[in-house]
Amino acid sequence: MNKGTKRQAAGSMAHANHKSRFLMGWLLALVLVLTACGAGAGTNGGNESATTPTDTPSNGASQTAGAFPxxxxxxxxxxxxxxxxxxxxxxxxxxxxxxxxxxxxxxxxxxxxxxxxxxxxxxxxxxxxxxxxxxxxxxxxxxxxxxxxxxxxxxxxxxxxxxxxxxxxxxxxxxxxxxxxxxxxxxxxxxxxxxxxxxxKAYEDKIAGLKEKLSEKLGEETVALIRPRKEGIRVHGL
The missing domain is CATH 3.40.50.1980 (Nitrogenase molybdenum iron protein domain)
Structure with a gap:
């Protein structure tokens, strides 16, 4: 490999490493945001579909808000x-x-x-x-x-x-x-x-804001939030 080719390869590797570090930085930010959401919004600890709580939620809890029985x-x-x-x-x-x-x-x-x-x-x-x-x-x-x-x-x-x-x-x-x-x-x-x-609502608003920021930085690229486990890799939804 001649010197020019070596410099070109090195430049490509540096660009790839920089991009990788950039993506990892945003992934870390995503994890931190979702961790904070967990503290205030409840995490499911591995439970991953999406509905909005109402007075008659889909899980069968039926009542007027705050009323018993x-x-x-x-x-x-x-x-x-x-x-x-x-x-x-x-x-x-x-x-x-x-x-x-x-x-x-x-x-x-x-x-x-x-x-x-x-x-x-x-x-x-x-x-x-x-x-x-x-x-x-x-x-x-x-x-x-x-x-x-x-x-x-x-x-x-x-x-x-x-x-x-x-x-x-x-x-x-x-x-x-x-x-x-x-x-x-x-x-x-x-x-x-x-x-x-x-x-x-606070969780949804925070996620919407994070998606907007990621989109500005990553364009069409996508981000997956993963959790490595002994039994395999778990992909989390939002």
């Missing part, structure tokens, strides 16, 4: 709440996230496998929320000791349903349900539909 349709049937639960136990961190986002706090929550505490981005918001084991291995004794009025779980813990449902009324939601639908159910349970709508 409310009937929740879920994967195991229907459950009617005559009043707002005083003690809620949640068996997925996303429920903790979303309850905190609308100004509520569960009495107890599981943590992620391998962790010793709640997600760092939640700061001190969990307060005195009791740890109820992990999502993969809920601590049944801790749940019994908590004596909750209601338990929220997903079909991820299907094998635990029989035992858990003996402790307190249990609502089971689809693990892969869109976070907006999950938020609508959590809002119906707590009578916080207005707060949930504020959270959803």
């Amino acid at each position: 409310v009937t929740i349709s879920h994967m195991k049937g229907q459950y009617t709440l005559n009043e707002k639960p005083k003690k809620i136990a949640v068996l997925d961190v996303k429920f903790l996230d979303q309850l905190l986002a609308i100004g509520e706090q569960p009495a107890g929550s599981v943590i992620a496998e391998g962790n010793t505490t709640f997600p760092e981005y939640l700061g001190d918001k969990p307060g005195d929320v009791r740890v109820l084991g992990t999502r993969d291995k809920p601590n049944l004794e801790a749940i019994v000791a908590l004596d909750p009025d209601l338990i929220l779980m997903t079909d991820f813990q299907e094998k635990e349903y029989e035992n858990v449902s003996k402790i307190a009324p249990t609502i089971v939601l689809d693990f892969y349900e869109d976070w907006r639908d999950t938020l609508a159910t959590v809002a119906a349970i707590t009578g916080k539909q207005a707060e949930a709508e504020t959270v959803r």
Whole structure:
């Protein structure tokens, strides 16, 4: 390879590296923005479809905003709440996230496998929320000791349903349900539909702004938000 060809190749590589660093910078910004959204809007922790919470959300929670009784349709049937639960136990961190986002706090929550505490981005918001084991291995004794009025779980813990449902009324939601639908159910349970709508709108507005900025910088190029896992790569939607 002659000197001119070497210089041309080096220039092309430098341009490619610069472009790669530029794209990685914007991807990092996207991750940071979505992480912040998770703190204020609720993340689904791997749950990825999109609906808008209303007084009659698609998940079957039907009521006038903030009113009881409310009937929740879920994967195991229907459950009617005559009043707002005083003690809620949640068996997925996303429920903790979303309850905190609308100004509520569960009495107890599981943590992620391998962790010793709640997600760092939640700061001190969990307060005195009791740890109820992990999502993969809920601590049944801790749940019994908590004596909750209601338990929220997903079909991820299907094998635990029989035992858990003996402790307190249990609502089971689809693990892969869109976070907006999950938020609508959590809002119906707590009578916080207005707060949930504020959270959803703030998230949508932030995403719209981010898309506009990315479009200005990247033109027609597309961006994927991915999460490498041991079992493979997970692609997240917005």
